[in-house]
Amino acid sequence: MSVSSRSHSHVIGMWLMVGVAFVFASHDALSKTLILTLPVIFVAWARYLIHTVIVTRVIVREKRENAFRTQRPWLHLLRAVFLLGDSLTFLFGLTHVPLAESTALVFLAPAFVTLLSPLLFGIRADRLQWLSVIVGFIGVLVVINPTSDGFSLWMLFPLASAFCFAVYQLLTQLAGESDSPSVCSFYVGVFSTALLSLVVPFYWASPTLLQWGMLLVLGGMGMSAHLLISKSYVYASSSVLAPLGYLQILFAAVYGVLFFDSYPVLSSALGMALICLSGLLVYLKRPPIAVAE
Template sequence: MNSSTRARSHVIGMWLMASVALAFASHDAISKTLILSLPVIFVAWARYLVHTLIVTTVSLRNRREKIFHTRRPWLHLLRAVVLLCDSLTFLFGLTHVPLAESTALVFLAPAFVTLLSPLLFGIKADRLQWLSVIVGFVGVLVVINPGSDGFSLWMLFPLATAFFFAIYQLLTQLAGETDSPSVCSFYVGVFSTLILSLVVPFYWATPSATQWLLLVVLGSLGLSAHFLISTSYRYASSSVLAPLGYLQIVFAAGYGVLLFGGYPVMSSVLGMVLICLSGLVVYARRPTAVLSG
């Protein structure tokens, strides 16, 4: 590939990754809008139901029977449980934590990946990576500001989301050793929907037509974002694309101002910058990148 072709490919990948950031931020903004009037469990169930229906329908129309075959169903069940913990802690956190701050705290996930990788893959972090982890946690302390009057224990929820998302990324890496991305996407959707279906009757709601439409859009956005991630890496490497993932924080801040009237204070902005710097160092040292959602 010559330099001009490579540059053109990188530009396509960068636009796709920017679209991913916007899609995830839109997904989270819609989620926050819905949970103001609908139970969190119901919103999560509808989101994964739409995900599963779309993936299954597309797979059947394309006659991709292999999507139903996996040698590690229990691993996918574990991924679904962890992903549900990720989704529910984030949604419950959004009920009390501003969108921009919640999004920024979730981006601590790469630091947790650095901490957990030696346990699953025996990958040891170097000094620069450990420094990035420290910077990330300093950024978290600045965002949540535990000594201030505005501190709330609800801020621990997006931190838990970051932890669960890191575990989910590592489990997905393990699953990817034997199963294709389509198989992984199918089973995590099916298991998540089935698990939530067991409890959603206790949190049942009757959405309006507009809310049903938003729920369908919510599930479609989540699935589309993950598809765009996979597509973007066909055009550029993680070192090129990872910085654009942090546009999600910018988009989330914009949604927070426009839809919820939430303006981040300067200390939160500083903490967000530190978390971004921490994550970028981790991304630069790893072959793949992660995004929240």
């Protein structure tokens, strides 16, 4: 691939990642809108049900032999447990924490990945990665400001979401050693929907036609974002794309101002910047993902 072609490929990948950040921020803003009038459990159940239906249709249309076969069903069940932990803690946190601050705190996940990687993969963190962890947690302290009168224990929910998402990422890496991305996506959707179906009758709601439409859009957004992520890495490496992922915090802040009358204070903005810096330090040490040529 020539230099000009590679540059053009990187531009395509970068725009796709900008789209990922925008779609995820839109997804979270729509989620916050829905949970103002519908139970969190019901919204999560509908989101994963729609996810499962869409993924199943995609796999069926591919018509591949043994398309639904997996070698590690229990691993996918564990992935679903942590993905639900990620989703539910984030959604419950959104009921009391502004969208921008919640989004920023979840981006501490790369720091948790650095801390947990030695346990699962025996990968030792170097000094730069430990620095990223320290910077990230300083950013968290600045955002939540536990000594202020405005501090609330609800701030811990996005942190729990970041931890669950980090574990989910590591488990997905393990699952990817034997199963395809579509199979991984299918089983995490099936197990998540099944687990939520056990409790959703206790939180059942009767959405309006408009709310059902919003729930369908929510499920479509989640799937679209993951498809855009996969597509973006075809054109560019993680070292090129990682910084653009943090645009989600900016988009979330804009949504917070426009739709929820939530303006981040200066200390929160500083903490968000530190969390972004923490994540970028982690990505500086990651090996690049091969670009299709």
